[in-house]
Amino acid sequence: MRRLLREPLGVFGLSLVVLVIFGAVFADLLSAYDPTRINPRVRFQGPSGDHLLGTDQLGRDLFSRVLYGGRIALFVALVSTAVSLVIGIVLGLIAGYGPRWLDNLMILLFDSMKSFPTVMLALALVTIMGPSLTAVMVVVVLVTVPGYARIIRTQTIAIKTSEFVTAAQSMGASNGRILFKHILPNVIGPLVILASMDIPVVIAIEAGMSFLGLGVRPPTPSWGSILNDGFSSIRDTAWIAIAGGLPIIITTLGFTFLGETLRDVFDPRLKGR
């Protein structure tokens, strides 16, 4: 932690991340307006003392919408990353520790999942499921699980022939015990760093799908849908687009700078990935 604080870029990233989390957690204290309340009398206003980021085409306060949009973004990032991690760990352990044919089959599956362009995958899925927050999270899980599973698999294969695992096997430990008690603690480190570096990607997927109208349904505020409002009325006012894009830039930059520094500090081996 102290080494992290010595890196200026890491400190910068950390403060951006703290800012975003703070804004999302205390959204109801910080904002004076209901993010979904329509007020036609104050449409298309620029930033002012009353409305820090101005108002949108329906007169909704953009600052409140940005804060509440942060809740959606962080919620998706946390929940879907957690789900991906669990699925990725289980699949990776099975592929790494299980029989050879299962390993090959799973590698084929992971590779094919990765071979769909993300946007095409999202578009195809939304066609079936309809636009929703769940659809966004399914896309995120499908996109990130192969990466996690692969890294767990590689590490598991490297570790499963080591002496302490052989020792546990000869003492009659069950497969489940070996996997979760002996192998998992040794392979989880790099995974956590990778997952933290994937958070900007997850946030970009949520915002991107909401921007296309395939994610969060209106009137729920999301950074992507604010950006889309701004795009529709870009010739009337620039403020909506700026208000929608700014939090996305701040969040992705913050998490990326933080993640890069964390990786350099804790695990230089992952560099260049």
Add this chain to the structure above:
Amino acid sequence: MLAYTFKRLLLAVAIVSLAMFLLFCMIYTIPGDPAAVALGPRATDEMREALRIKMGLDQPIWVQFWNFFTGAWTGDLGNEVLSDRPVLDVVLEQLPYTLALIAGGISWSVALGIPLGCWAAVSRGSVADRIVGVISVAVIAVPSFVIAIYALLIFAVTLRWLPAIGAGEPGDLSDQLVHLILPSLAVGLGWVGYIARMVRASMLEVLEASHIRTARAFGLPHRMITYRYALTIAILPTITLLGVGIGQMLSSAVFAEIVFARPGVGKLVYDAILTRNFPVVTGAVLVTTVLFVLLNLLADLLVGALDPRVRSSF
């Protein structure tokens, strides 16, 4: 090499087959009768039944799947709902626009990324190096659609330097190029970062190599060593990086096409989803997936040809 090529080819075929299977499941699970959707609410039951038989919907699911599968491998992706034109034609008609956009993105990323990476490597450890490093990470982090919107806002709406919508007059090459500048910047800017990092890393490696040391010992000018002898070797890994990058740029291209109202495959799929024109959705997704798999295959084979270690670990 032959065994590696064969295995890699097999994987590509397997991936495309899997994609087809998933797309078939997708068509099958979409609520509503495709024949009813195609004919609209005023069609009679006899018309629907006739179309169902024509589309093969009366046959058992595994026959339907086999027909879809064999059809897709031979390029028959079905017909569009509205105009009844073959889906493959519709998609291939839009593909050149998307490819032009990706080519533009590559041009931006190469034109900015290589000099930046080279500059950073030559002035290693300096302030310039740090700045290039931060910029590289930053442009990788920010999503392309935010860049697209901001570029539209700054250069097209506010400054009015560049056009905001369309792909330019057909046949007028300079007009088309002007229309390509902003969308391709949005597609390529993230890759400026990847390429700058890659070039920097490989430049640092090459500058330590013995032939560069020899060139220095011969007293060749510094500039000539850097750009003529070191850079020409150091940009080689960039080529394989771009092989992967083209596929990723495909995703950004979808957003760029929507933001700048350009024709292209991305816009085609997006519009098709909004109008529930499902054959076009599946067709376009399949064509882009095949394109993506092919490009990855090419990149992998290229790396395999250059680096024997990759072959043996596969």
